[in-house]
Amino acid sequence: MTAIAILAEGGFSEHDAKTATGVLRYGSDPVVAVIDSTRAGSRVRDHIPGLDSDVPVVAGVDQALALRPTVLLIGIAPAGGKLPDAWRAAIMRSIEAGLDVESGLHDFLGDDPELAAAAANHGVEIRDLRRPPAGLDVPTGRNLTVDAHVIATVGSDCALGKMTVCLELDLEARRRELASAFVPTGQTGIAIAGWGIAVDEVVSDFVAGASERLVLEGRERAGAGAILWIEGQGSISHPAYSGVTLGLLHGSAPHAQILVHEAGRTHLDMPDGPPIAPLPQLIDDYQRMAGYVRPAPVVAVSLKTNPLGDDEARAAIAAATEQTGLPADDPVRYGAGRLLDAVLAARSG
Amino acid sequence: MTAIAILAEGGFSEHDAKTATGVLRYGSDPVVAVIDSTRAGSRVRDHIPGLDSDVPVVAGVDQALALRPTVLLIGIAPAGGKLPDAWRAAIMRSIEAGLDVESGLHDFLGDDPELAAAAANHGVEIRDLRRPPAGLDVPTGRNLTVDAHVIATVGSDCALGKMTVCLELDLEARRRELASAFVPTGQTGIAIAGWGIAVDEVVSDFVAGASERLVLEGRERAGAGAILWIEGQGSISHPAYSGVTLGLLHGSAPHAQILVHEAGRTHLDMPDGPPIAPLPQLIDDYQRMAGYVRPAPVVAVSLKTNPLGDDEARAAIAAATEQTGLPADDPVRYGAGRLLDAVLAARSG
Numbered sequence: 001m002t003a004i005a006i007l008a009e010g011g012f013s014e015h016d017a018k019t020a021t022g023v024l025r026y027g028s029d030p031v032v033a034v035i036d037s038t039r040a041g042s043r044v045r046d047h048i049p050g051l052d053s054d055v056p057v058v059a060g061v062d063q064a065l066a067l068r069p070t071v072l073l074i075g076i077a078p079a080g081g082k083l084p085d086a087w088r089a090a091i092m093r094s095i096e097a098g099l100d101v102e103s104g105l106h107d108f109l110g111d112d113p114e115l116a117a118a119a120a121n122h123g124v125e126i127r128d129l130r131r132p133p134a135g136l137d138v139p140t141g142r143n144l145t146v147d148a149h150v151i152a153t154v155g156s157d158c159a160l161g162k163m164t165v166c167l168e169l170d171l172e173a174r175r176r177e178l179a180s181a182f183v184p185t186g187q188t189g190i191a192i193a194g195w196g197i198a199v200d201e202v203v204s205d206f207v208a209g210a211s212e213r214l215v216l217e218g219r220e221r222a223g224a225g226a227i228l229w230i231e232g233q234g235s236i237s238h239p240a241y242s243g244v245t246l247g248l249l250h251g252s253a254p255h256a257q258i259l260v261h262e263a264g265r266t267h268l269d270m271p272d273g274p275p276i277a278p279l280p281q282l283i284d285d286y287q288r289m290a291g292y293v294r295p296a297p298v299v300a301v302s303l304k305t306n307p308l309g310d311d312e313a314r315a316a317i318a319a320a321t322e323q324t325g326l327p328a329d330d331p332v333r334y335g336a337g338r339l340l341d342a343v344l345a346a347r348s349g
Numbered sequence: 350m351t352a353i354a355i356l357a358e359g360g361f362s363e364h365d366a367k368t369a370t371g372v373l374r375y376g377s378d379p380v381v382a383v384i385d386s387t388r389a390g391s392r393v394r395d396h397i398p399g400l401d402s403d404v405p406v407v408a409g410v411d412q413a414l415a416l417r418p419t420v421l422l423i424g425i426a427p428a429g430g431k432l433p434d435a436w437r438a439a440i441m442r443s444i445e446a447g448l449d450v451e452s453g454l455h456d457f458l459g460d461d462p463e464l465a466a467a468a469a470n471h472g473v474e475i476r477d478l479r480r481p482p483a484g485l486d487v488p489t490g491r492n493l494t495v496d497a498h499v500i501a502t503v504g505s506d507c508a509l510g511k512m513t514v515c516l517e518l519d520l521e522a523r524r525r526e527l528a529s530a531f532v533p534t535g536q537t538g539i540a541i542a543g544w545g546i547a548v549d550e551v552v553s554d555f556v557a558g559a560s561e562r563l564v565l566e567g568r569e570r571a572g573a574g575a576i577l578w579i580e581g582q583g584s585i586s587h588p589a590y591s592g593v594t595l596g597l598l599h600g601s602a603p604h605a606q607i608l609v610h611e612a613g614r615t616h617l618d619m620p621d622g623p624p625i626a627p628l629p630q631l632i633d634d635y636q637r638m639a640g641y642v643r644p645a646p647v648v649a650v651s652l653k654t655n656p657l658g659d660d661e662a663r664a665a666i667a668a669a670t671e672q673t674g675l676p677a678d679d680p681v682r683y684g685a686g687r688l689l690d691a692v693l694a695a696r697s698g
Contacts, residue, residue, distance in 0.1 A: 138589040141621065204556045205549035207592040236595070237641040240487040243556040243596020250588040272490065277641070285637055292586040292626070 002029040005061070005069035005099070007090055008076045012036040012057060014048050019104055020075030021048055022188040024055070026167045029194075032067040033058050034075070035090065061093040073191060074103040083107065091115060095122050104129040104187025104198075129190040130198040136206040136213070143212040143253040144294065148219040149347055152254035152296065153232040154286050156261040156276050158241055159269050163189050165260055165302045165331055166229035169343070172336035173227055181222035183214050185231040185248060195221070200233060200244045207244060211251025227343070230254060236285060237277055238268055246289060254296045256346050257286055258339060259324075262304040263316035279324050300342035301328040351378040354410070354418035354448070356439055357425045361385040361406060363397050368453055369424030370397055371537040373404070375516045378543075381416040382407050383424070384439065410442040422540060423452040432456065440464060444471050453478040453536025453547075478539040479547040485555040485562070492561040492602040493643065497568040498696055501603035501645065502581040503635050505610040505625050507590055508618050512538050514609055514651045514680055515578035518692070521685035522576055530571035532563050534580040534597060544570070549582060549593045556593060560600025576692070579603060585634060586626055587617055595638060603645045605695050606635055607688060608673075611653040612665035628673050649691035650677040 004027070008017040012034055024031055024044055033056055034044060040059035045052050058064050061072070072094040078084055083105070091101055091109070095118045103109045108128040110116055119126045143150075151169070153162040166182050166189075173180035182189070184196030195217065202210045211230075218228040230252045234241025259282060267273040277285075283298045290296035301320045305313035313330060320328035327342040329335075353376070357366040361383055373380055373393055382405055383393060389408035394401050407413050410421070421443040427433055432454070440450055440458070444467045452458045457477040459465055468475045492499075500518070502511040515531050515538075522529035531538070533545030544566065551559045560579075567577040579601045583590025608631060616622040626634075632647045639645035650669045654662035662679060669677035676691040678684075 200552070200554040202553050203549070204551050204553040204593045204596060205590070207553045208589055236638065239599040239602070239642045240557055241554070242599050242638075242641070243592040243594075244553045245592075246585070246595045247553065247592020250591050253588070270490075274641075288634055288637070289585065289591075292591070292623075293588045 002071055003067075003069045004029055004031045004071050004073050005033045005035060005064040005067070005094070006031055006073045006075035007087065008034050008036045009084075009086060009090065010036060010038050011076045012039050012047050017076040019073070019188045019191050021051075022163070022192050023073060023075065024048060024053060025051055026192045031055050032069050033064040035060060035064050061090045061097070065097050069099060072099045072101050074101070074105060074109075077105060083112075088115075092118055095119050095124055098122060098124060100125045100127065102127045102129060102191060104191055106130065129187045130201045132197060132202045132210070136202060136210050138206065138209045139212040139251050140209075143215050143251065146216055146219050147224050148215065148222070149225065149227045150215055150230060150252055150254040151227060151343055152230045152249055152252055152257045152290070153260050153302070154245070154249065154257050154298075155232055155235045156237065156259065156279065156282055157265060157269050158234045158238050160260045160262050161304050161332070162232040162260045165258065165339075166231050167192070168331040168336040169340055170229050172331075172340050176340070179223040179226035181218045181226055181228055183218040183228050183230045183252075185211070185214065185233055189231045199248050200241070204243060204247070207247030208251030211248045212253070215252050232260065235268075236289060237282065238270070240270060249286075249290055250293050253293045254290060255294065256343060257290060257296050257298045258300050258302050258343070259283055259286065259298050260302045260304070261320070263308060263313065263320075279320065283324060283326075297346060298326065299346040300339045301326050302339055303328055303330050305330040305333055351420055352416075352418045353378055353380045353420050353422050354382045354384060354413040354416070354443070355380055355422045355424035356436065357383050357385045358433075358435060358439065359385060359387050360425045361388050361396055366425040368422070368537045368540050370400075371512070371541050372422060372424065373397060373402060374400055375541045380404050381418050382413040384409060384413050410439045410446070414446050418448060421448045421450050423450070423454060423458075426454065432461075437464075441467055444468050444473055447471060447473060449474045449476065451476045451478060451540060453540055455479065478536045479550045481546060481551045481559070485551060485559050487555065487558045488561040488600050489558075492564050492600065495565055495568050496573050497564065497571070498574065498576045499564055499579060499601055499603040500576060500692055501579045501598055501601055501606045501639070502609050502651070503594070503598065503606050503647075504581055504584045505586065505608065505628065505631050506614060506617050507583045507587050509609045509611050509614075510653050510681070511581040511609045514607065514688075515580050516541070517680040517685040518689055519578050521680075521689045525689070528572040528575035530567045530575055530577055532567040532577050532579045532601075534560070534563065534582055538580045548597050549590070553592060553596070556596030557600030560597045561602070564601050581609065584617075585638060586631065587619070589619060598635075598639055599642050602642045603639060604643065605692060606639060606645050606647045607649050607651050607692070608632055608635065608647050609651045609653070610669070612657060612662070612669075628669065632673060632675075646695060647675065648695040649688045650675050651688055652677055652679050654679045654682055
């Protein structure tokens, strides 16, 4: 049985440890310890708002080993991208203790000669979650015939919590005993679900083909007629990531879309970012672009409201509905029921 | 001085040897021989319509060597993708004779241990034209401030001759003594121009960043205020390649666009391809998408008419103008003057 120790040295907070937080909130395998010497002696609940977990935060790998993990997950990205020496030592110690290692870092740990040799010696696996699978190609067209109901989450910007929206919708659908799967397209989603492809790491010619492959795998995992929630990436309006966004949209060939936005965000998340386009324009453009493959109406707006008070959040949700004519809600704050209802109504309608 | 021998064994025709044809038509370095044992004893003009060249077609590398080449260019893609034994022998023989080797093949020759060792032994270079450069990243925003006039060629489909359109426009601009550069984004363009990045081979996260880098390099090569002709890739409407298309569009941040179409083509170039969208819809969508970065009107339509007779071609061009309200022409058939005029008018207008 899998049991996870998460390395979040020096940065175990919701803001800095996105992968750690995602796996703690949504992962199916148990987490037995978080490693962060700067927070040792506390519990997860002391650091992640709204997550009532008493998983201990410990000082190092040795303390974590006492809790019998089978996997060390790198739960945080290093500042500057380079693996700090302290992390390398913790990873080596984990490998020597027989743990597999999972990493979503841009630099693949499996390509590090020292770590790779140690893993081979100790018979453990290094899984680089961002490493593209072999054999990718352009789409085959099977994305258009697969018997699943594909929902894309598309954004007014990047870094809006599209993954979280998908995870909440998938949970709600399964609560209602619908066949459903979250389809991961980035490293945190892959760490949570245990499968997926980081589509932004794929050679650009194969982004759509990789996305098609994910849809087919989601259908295999969740069964005939399942709802598949495609984790969106970037935005067609964000100049750095729009290629990934459109390749993912066309390769996953959704039947419907949910537009994800953050209440009050006015400019794109980039240096000197331009203003975010009005939601009706974005909805129109996503529908026009998706329509080259299959008509896919935007059926709801998912709004991130967490910096707001309750009254403000409800007002922002009402304003989004007013502006777009679509059902809107914050699925993290108020539950994913209304957004799921909108998806199901559009499906049968 | 560079002198090129082109390997086109078994396939020296306009249809099968796209890179060979492109370099013969538009390359700046002289070609001294084409190697194709099945056509030995003939001349280039016997095989490439409209190219009045007496470069000899020879039976093998040894015959080519008599004409003193410095580079062997692989001018044709092998059926099935695997390097045929006869080609490998020809490449080895060329390396042993001191020639550099240039290849736009998907499988990098420089990664072949036997060829790499031979190249090292003989002090020659293997240049894989599709290999992405090191150090790519997301765009910096310098694409928006560079002092050049950037023109994107965008398509109703893939495989329409966007590269050729750019090359003809660049030639015409330089004939008029305007500062101008062709900006290559695929292997044939790179073989012709001697620089560039195959953007479909880049990790998808960096497509826009690679495109920005190409614009900056084009500006360095052609001077302040130069017109840069960005070789388009795919189409926003083609599900296999749209991610590359949009990443290239946003990364190159054009000031204006030319829509490229083939007269009479009705369906996308793919198995069971859907109908090509009406040109006004494509123009609208390209303008909407480009507009997220910078307003970039489509200022002209470039029409590929070569299968048509002269009357039909002129009628197709008139119909394109009728349909779009834009100047239209076939720059290969009738010269690039009218399209360049449209670009210059929009620039000053």
